Amino acid sequence: MPQSPDDLDAVAVRTWCSLALAALGAEREEIDAINVYPVADGDTGTNLYLTMESAAQAVEAVFAAHETVTGPAASAPLLSDAVRAMAHGALIGARGNSGTILSQLLRGMSEELAAAERADGAALRRALERAASLAYEAVAHPVEGTVLTVATAAAQAAASSLAASSLAASSSGAASVSVVARAAYEGARAALPQTTGQLAALGRAGVVDAGGRGLVAVLGVLVEAVTGEAVAVRAKAPALPPAADDCSADHADEGGPAFEVIYLLEADDAAVDRLRHRLDGLGDSLVVVGGDGLWNVHVHVDDAGAAVEAGVEAGRPYRIRITHFGTDRVAPPRERAQRAVVAVVPGEGLLELCMEAGATTVLARPGEPPASGELVEAIRRAHAREVVLLPNDADLRHTAAAAAQQVRTEGVRVALIPTRAAVQGIAALAVHEPDRRFDEDVVAMTSAAGATRYAELAVAERQSWTTAGVCQAGDVLGLIDGDVAVIGTDVAVTARTVLDRMLSAGGELVTLVLGDSMPEGLGEALEAHVRGRHLAVDTVVYRGGRQASPLLIGIE
Numbered sequence: 001m002p003q004s005p006d007d008l009d010a011v012a013v014r015t016w017c018s019l020a021l022a023a024l025g026a027e028r029e030e031i032d033a034i035n036v037y038p039v040a041d042g043d044t045g046t047n048l049y050l051t052m053e054s055a056a057q058a059v060e061a062v063f064a065a066h067e068t069v070t071g072p073a074a075s076a077p078l079l080s081d082a083v084r085a086m087a088h089g090a091l092i093g094a095r096g097n098s099g100t101i102l103s104q105l106l107r108g109m110s111e112e113l114a115a116a117e118r119a120d121g122a123a124l125r126r127a128l129e130r131a132a133s134l135a136y137e138a139v140a141h142p143v144e145g146t147v148l149t150v151a152t153a154a155a156q157a158a159a160s161s162l163a164a165s166s167l168a169a170s171s172s173g174a175a176s177v178s179v180v181a182r183a184a185y186e187g188a189r190a191a192l193p194q195t196t197g198q199l200a201a202l203g204r205a206g207v208v209d210a211g212g213r214g215l216v217a218v219l220g221v222l223v224e225a226v227t228g229e230a231v232a233v234r235a236k237a238p239a240l241p242p243a244a245d246d247c248s249a250d251h252a253d254e255g256g257p258a259f260e261v262i263y264l265l266e267a268d269d270a271a272v273d274r275l276r277h278r279l280d281g282l283g284d285s286l287v288v289v290g291g292d293g294l295w296n297v298h299v300h301v302d303d304a305g306a307a308v309e310a311g312v313e314a315g316r317p318y319r320i321r322i323t324h325f326g327t328d329r330v331a332p333p334r335e336r337a338q339r340a341v342v343a344v345v346p347g348e349g350l351l352e353l354c355m356e357a358g359a360t361t362v363l364a365r366p367g368e369p370p371a372s373g374e375l376v377e378a379i380r381r382a383h384a385r386e387v388v389l390l391p392n393d394a395d396l397r398h399t400a401a402a403a404a405q406q407v408r409t410e411g412v413r414v415a416l417i418p419t420r421a422a423v424q425g426i427a428a429l430a431v432h433e434p435d436r437r438f439d440e441d442v443v444a445m446t447s448a449a450g451a452t453r454y455a456e457l458a459v460a461e462r463q464s465w466t467t468a469g470v471c472q473a474g475d476v477l478g479l480i481d482g483d484v485a486v487i488g489t490d491v492a493v494t495a496r497t498v499l500d501r502m503l504s505a506g507g508e509l510v511t512l513v514l515g516d517s518m519p520e521g522l523g524e525a526l527e528a529h530v531r532g533r534h535l536a537v538d539t540v541v542y543r544g545g546r547q548a549s550p551l552l553i554g555i556e
């Protein structure tokens with residue numbers, strides 16, 4: 001919905017995120033093509049897109065939650081809720097050097113904009129200045145000619161426009177959001193071509209900074225979000241000249257770090273300060289963003305294990321991603337496999353199991369479902385002509401369908417099996433045979449998943465009506481095929497009740513996946529219960545690690 005020129009509220013933020021995602025999606029390949037700094041790995045556009053996708057999804061979740069409570073006809077959420085969600089979504093979804101810096105820029109803006117339900121031009125100017133300042137602080141060794149330079153130019157242009165408009169303002173002193181937003185965009189756009197001469201790597205390749213170009217796109221659609229008017233389309237950036245093809249080899253010859261390491265980290269400020277110092281001595285391109293106990297850490301190192309160990313010493317690292325530059329940049333293209341399986345896994349404990357079965361995995365942590373871009377990236381990483389996609393979560397069906405459709409346009413044959421739980425995915429993987437015809441394999445895997453009934457335990461957060469009656473906060477809920485079937489007060493007792501109820505309809509194999517909150521010995525106790533009460537039924541127990549459900553149950 002178009003905004004008035006002086007209106008920056010939650011709806012405008014939602015519109016901005018949506019438009020920014022579309023703009024980065026349209027320019028992704030071109031931005032990837034001009035990515036030569038700090039590493040010529042051709043993924044800046046993709047990383048910016050995935051980071052923005054996570055931010056946009058977080059904002060959509062705020063609107064959905066608000067409508068659930070107040071109804072679709074109610075007013076929009078508060079601006080503070082929308083911008084905080086945007087910043088948090090970008091933080092947990094940040095990819096690569098560029099995405100990590102973008103998340104910090106959005107965090108800086110959110111800190112200023114969250115102070116008011118409706119922000120004027122002065123607030124937007126402060127937000128842009130805070131964004132540029134925080135981004136510089138996050139980078140261990142800031143370099144001019146990068147996205148940092150473009151962000152600073154945007155903030156300076158916004159401040160200049162506000163000063164000029166204040167002189168001509170009416171006695172009310174109102175400052176126009178549209179004027180400030182447009183000035184920031186124009187300032188960034190003017191700074192972008194100058195980056196070619198500010199950074200030697202860009203000058204040699206004859207390109208502008210890829211991250212800076214992405215920021216210009218994001219600021220351009222901010223203008224559209226607050227005015228309803230699209231900014232002028234910029235000319236496309238030139239493709240890389242032939243000489244730039246050697247950039248990756250040059251980097252390898254110069255002995256640049258071999259790995260990119262990224263992880264989320266739960267830690268306090270003092271521990272993060274020590275971590276920065278430790279990682280700065282291990283490698284380069286160090287960017288640490290976040291705050292309030294949650295951080296996103298990005299660094300290029302030769303010793304990936306040491307970088308992760310440093311995170312363990314500082315706090316609790318998770319969603320760890322390690323990319324080997326040497327393999328990705330200088331190795332010859334590998335031949336496509338004929339077939340691959342991509343599976344979403346709800347906890348670290350099942351990762352090894354699925355990988356041993358030959359699957360490419362996507363880790364889904366509690367409260368952090370993977371975005372469609374992550375699934376697309378995983379399918380591409382599988383590097384196969386035919387791919388079977390297992391979402392393993394009923395709530396991911398639309399996300400998985402969107403990812404499958406996107407990759408099909410790239411010539412990959414994708415079959416989406418609508419697995420609704422991890423135990424169904426395990427059953428499908430158990431019958432996967434890559435040597436048989438694709439259709440036959442998909443039918444067999446679908447049949448195995450469909451024949452697996454699933455259940456899970458959950459803990460009620462508040463008093464609520466359920467299909468099994470009224471539950472109180474703290475009650476243990478046994479859900480069978482997605483519906484509450486048992487309400488109890490003890491985990492072990494509720495689990496046994498759920499098992500007995502499911503096995504009353506028959507079954508040959510019970511699969512138990514225990515989360516890390518489950519007491520020691522519970523798996524063995526449930527296995528003994530099944531063996532004693534249900535003859536000829538086998539039980540397999542897995543440790544799922546940190547997962548949303550304390551216990552997953554599958555019956556085949």
